[in-house]
Amino acid sequence: MIRSVVLAVTNRSVTRKLVTDTTVGKAVAHRFVAGTELSEAVAVARSLNGEGLRVSLDYLGEHVQTADEAEAARDSYLRCIESIAEYGLDANISVKLTQLGMGFDDTVASANLDAIAEAAVLAGTTVTVDMEESAHTNTTVALYEAAQKRYGNLGIAIQAYLHRSWSDVERLISLGGHIRVCKGAYVEPAEVAIQSGSEIDASFDALTELLMSSDGATPAIATHDDARINPAIAAAADRSSPWEFQMLYGVRRDRQAALVAEGHDVR
Numbered sequence: 001m002i003r004s005v006v007l008a009v010t011n012r013s014v015t016r017k018l019v020t021d022t023t024v025g026k027a028v029a030h031r032f033v034a035g036t037e038l039s040e041a042v043a044v045a046r047s048l049n050g051e052g053l054r055v056s057l058d059y060l061g062e063h064v065q066t067a068d069e070a071e072a073a074r075d076s077y078l079r080c081i082e083s084i085a086e087y088g089l090d091a092n093i094s095v096k097l098t099q100l101g102m103g104f105d106d107t108v109a110s111a112n113l114d115a116i117a118e119a120a121v122l123a124g125t126t127v128t129v130d131m132e133e134s135a136h137t138n139t140t141v142a143l144y145e146a147a148q149k150r151y152g153n154l155g156i157a158i159q160a161y162l163h164r165s166w167s168d169v170e171r172l173i174s175l176g177g178h179i180r181v182c183k184g185a186y187v188e189p190a191e192v193a194i195q196s197g198s199e200i201d202a203s204f205d206a207l208t209e210l211l212m213s214s215d216g217a218t219p220a221i222a223t224h225d226d227a228r229i230n231p232a233i234a235a236a237a238d239r240s241s242p243w244e245f246q247m248l249y250g251v252r253r254d255r256q257a258a259l260v261a262e263g264h265d266v267r
Contacts, residue, residue, distance in 0.1 A: 031250040033060070038079055044249070045089050052260040054244065054267035055091035056128060057084070062096040067108050070101035074112040078119050085123035093120070094128040094157075097140055110143050117151040128180060128220075131157040134192045141168060148175045155220065159184035160204035161193040169207055173216035180220040180246060181207045204228055209235045212243065220267070222246040224255065233264070 034044040034057075045055040059076045077093055084091045095116060101108035113129070120127050129144045131137065141156070148154045155178030158165050162184065169179060183200055184193060194200050205228065211219035212235040221232045224247055236243055244265035247256055259266050 032248065034249055038076075038083060041080075042083050042087055042089070045091050046087060048249075049090045051257065052266075053256060054265060055089060056094045056246070056267055057091055058094040058130075059099070061099050062132060063098045063103065064101065065104060067101065067105065070099070070105075070108055070112055073099045074115055077116050081116070081119045081123045081125065084125050092126040092128060094130050096130045096132060097143060098132055098136060102136060102139055102143065106139055106143065110146065113143060113147050114150065117147050117154055121151055121153050126153045126155060126178065128155045128157060128178065131159050131182075133186045134162060134188050137162065137164070137168075141172070145172070145175065148177055152176065155179060155218070157182055157222070158207065159186075159193075160207055161188070161200045163192065163194065165203065165207060166210070169210055173211070173214050176217055178218040178220045179211055180222050181211065182222040201225075201228065205231045205235075208232050212236050212239050215241045219243040220246050224248070224252045226255075229255075229259075 034041040041057055045057065048055050057080045059073060059080065061073065064070050064073060077095060080093050083089070084093075093116070095113070097109050097113065100112040100116075103109075113127075117127050129140060129147075131140060144154060144156045148156075156172060157180040158169055158172075160181055160183050162168075172179060181204060183204055194203060204223070208219065208221055208228075208231065211217060212232070218241070219232075219236075221228070221243070223229060223232075223245070229245065232245070242265065244267050245256075245259055246267045256266050
């Protein structure tokens with residue numbers, strides 16, 4: 001829900017102007033968005049690292065319409081990677097492939113993803129490929145697979161409410177990298193996605209258990225829900241390989257701190 005609201009704001013110029021140009025709007029944005037400039041995001045990342053938290057930097061937006069827009073987004077991510085290296089941040093980046101050209105020219109998207117992955121290798125960091133609407137899932141998985149085989153430093157987000165997600169995770173575990181499990185942020189029809197909240201929770205927990213039982217990929221459990229956090233901790237009880245929780249900036253900061261204090265990795 002919160003992620004959907006953040007995306008809606010960042011993708012609508014009128015709404016974005018209302019939020020960023022008003023006192024109340026700025027206060028709301030400041031809680032959930034690290035900044036409107038990279039320097040602000042870097043400062044927040046350094047502060048979070050100081051609290052024992054890892055960071056994923058996301059240049060908000062999606063669905064560009066031209067190659068020039070896609071290249072501009074790519075260049076913004078390259079600057080993020082440069083800053084991660086320059087300041088020694090415990091951070092990676094998350095990218096949306098429709099922001100890099102997927103949907104109007106998948107070849108452009110692939111080339112831009114390659115450029116980002118290569119830069120991340122040189123900087124010693126990783127790249128998470130976000131999952132978007134189900135219409136893009138096949139292409140997202142294909143572009144991720146190709147880039148991961150070439151560079152080996154990527155991960156991908158999987159939405160637990162999609163019927164196909166179990167088979168996707170089984171297919172992708174062998175590629176290594178990290179797999180982020182989230183519930184799902186888009187409105188999808190019943191033939192594509194689970195509609196019941198309790199069934200989505202069950203799918204989330206099952207995917208978590210599948211990942212925790214395998215050493216092929218690094219589980220990244222993206223939730224703010226204690227009813228999902230606790231089963232994840234239980235599922236990892238016998239796990240010796242790394243894994244982490246992931247939470248949105250500004251959401252349940254007290255819980256994030258508590259998990260770190262308990263010895264869990266949190267991004």
